[in-house]
Amino acid sequence: MPVVSVRIARGRSTEQKRSLVKAITDAVASSIDVKPEWVTVLIEEYERENWATGGDLHSDKFGPGFGRQAR
Amino acid sequence: MPVVSVRIARGRSTEQKRSLVKAITDAVASSIDVKPEWVTVLIEEYERENWATGGDLHSDKFGPGFGRQAR
Amino acid sequence: MPVVSVRIARGRSTEQKRSLVKAITDAVASSIDVKPEWVTVLIEEYERENWATGGDLHSDKFGPGFGRQAR
Amino acid sequence: MPVVSVRIARGRSTEQKRSLVKAITDAVASSIDVKPEWVTVLIEEYERENWATGGDLHSDKFGPGFGRQAR
Amino acid sequence: MPVVSVRIARGRSTEQKRSLVKAITDAVASSIDVKPEWVTVLIEEYERENWATGGDLHSDKFGPGFGRQAR
Amino acid sequence: MPVVSVRIARGRSTEQKRSLVKAITDAVASSIDVKPEWVTVLIEEYERENWATGGDLHSDKFGPGFGRQAR
Numbered sequence: 001m002p003v004v005s006v007r008i009a010r011g012r013s014t015e016q017k018r019s020l021v022k023a024i025t026d027a028v029a030s031s032i033d034v035k036p037e038w039v040t041v042l043i044e045e046y047e048r049e050n051w052a053t054g055g056d057l058h059s060d061k062f063g064p065g066f067g068r069q070a071r
Numbered sequence: 072m073p074v075v076s077v078r079i080a081r082g083r084s085t086e087q088k089r090s091l092v093k094a095i096t097d098a099v100a101s102s103i104d105v106k107p108e109w110v111t112v113l114i115e116e117y118e119r120e121n122w123a124t125g126g127d128l129h130s131d132k133f134g135p136g137f138g139r140q141a142r
Numbered sequence: 143m144p145v146v147s148v149r150i151a152r153g154r155s156t157e158q159k160r161s162l163v164k165a166i167t168d169a170v171a172s173s174i175d176v177k178p179e180w181v182t183v184l185i186e187e188y189e190r191e192n193w194a195t196g197g198d199l200h201s202d203k204f205g206p207g208f209g210r211q212a213r
Numbered sequence: 214m215p216v217v218s219v220r221i222a223r224g225r226s227t228e229q230k231r232s233l234v235k236a237i238t239d240a241v242a243s244s245i246d247v248k249p250e251w252v253t254v255l256i257e258e259y260e261r262e263n264w265a266t267g268g269d270l271h272s273d274k275f276g277p278g279f280g281r282q283a284r
Numbered sequence: 285m286p287v288v289s290v291r292i293a294r295g296r297s298t299e300q301k302r303s304l305v306k307a308i309t310d311a312v313a314s315s316i317d318v319k320p321e322w323v324t325v326l327i328e329e330y331e332r333e334n335w336a337t338g339g340d341l342h343s344d345k346f347g348p349g350f351g352r353q354a355r
Numbered sequence: 356m357p358v359v360s361v362r363i364a365r366g367r368s369t370e371q372k373r374s375l376v377k378a379i380t381d382a383v384a385s386s387i388d389v390k391p392e393w394v395t396v397l398i399e400e401y402e403r404e405n406w407a408t409g410g411d412l413h414s415d416k417f418g419p420g421f422g423r424q425a426r
Contacts, residue, residue: 003184031229
């Protein structure tokens with residue numbers, strides 16, 4: 001009964017989240033042979049102001065927004 | 072000095088949270104013999120749009136709201 | 143479908159873990175009105191060498207062991 | 214730069230973990246349009262004695278082992 | 285490639301978060317000899333209503349606000 | 356009362372962990388003005404087989420060991 005947490009930048013649409021949890025669930029179920037209905041996925045959304053790499057806030061590094069297109 | 076994280080659907084009242092942290096703290100303290108004042112409880116609230124089981128978002132599965140009554 | 147993580151010092155017996163997950167499940171189910179079978183509890187055990195408060199490792203502060211009796 | 218934690222029962226082979234992280238990374242990259250090399254996946258393995266649903270330890274409920282085949 | 289989660293009470297300024305992630309990144313890089321650009325820091329902000337010690341919500345114990353000055 | 360989780364590759368010495376938790380505690384206390392004795396640090400150690408970036412296990416990418424020197 002796997003429990004998956006996915007930490008991403010805030011801002012994805014409901015449609016993207018729907019795809020995300022479906023794709024992760026399938027990935028887990030097929031890779032380790034568990035039933036899809038056993039898999040729980042939790043999405044944790046972060047403001048860019050609460051995420052840093054190399055000591056720099058992503059809001060400073062990348063500006064507002066999220067994902068590839070915002071860079 | 073146990074640290075407990077409780078992930079629940081967003082929407083409970085302050086009164087319910089008050090009961091929740093009290094009951095969990097008592098449960099931990101009595102089960103593993105630690106002082107209640109050593110126990111930390113963190114509540115993490117999730118939108119139903121950020122929670123999925125079986126590959127389906129709970130907002131799609133159960134509609135808005137939270138808990139038993141919303142089903 | 144609450145998911146609870148309990149971080150404790152390593153060393154409790156199976157019997158204590160059995161009591162712990164039962165008591166936490168009952169605490170959650172009764173406080174926020176969910177069915178007990180919806181509640182998942184995960185126990186995360188830490189060596190005292192991997193836990194610190196006030197900047198000091200618990201292995202340095204409290205010696206080997208766990209819980210109240212080890213102090 | 215998504216960070217994914219996957220909590221599973223201990224016991225999968227290296228080959229299964231290899232498939233798991235590859236499949237999850239692809240799932241995340243394609244669903245929310247990020248580069249695969251931005252995706253971090255952490256596998257957290259739990260003993261069945263440290264996992265409970267409905268207030269019962271999985272070691273009591275399902276015996277030793279893991280996954281579908283152990284039931 | 286360390287991943288650090290920092291759970292704090294909500295309310296710090298961007299400037300404080302900037303200092304926090306810089307200081308933590310330096311602390312990790314120098315203590316365990318990794319490059320600063322490998323270090324990820326995630327800030328998780330909690331309402332005082334979602335944080336308890338000794339069985340009491342911090343919103344009940346300390347009132348609104350955060351940190352030392354709010355007590 | 357910040358709670359910090361540091362996820363690192365398994366293998367650091369007790370001395371390195373001692374430095375790590377001291378440095379992180381000081382970093383948090385000075386950046387957001389809390390007392391050092393309020394700060395909890397938890398170290399979570401991962402096998403390289405349980406950590407992946409870009410879809411590849413670090414045990415495949417970097418071989419056994421940990422940190423900069425192992426690459």
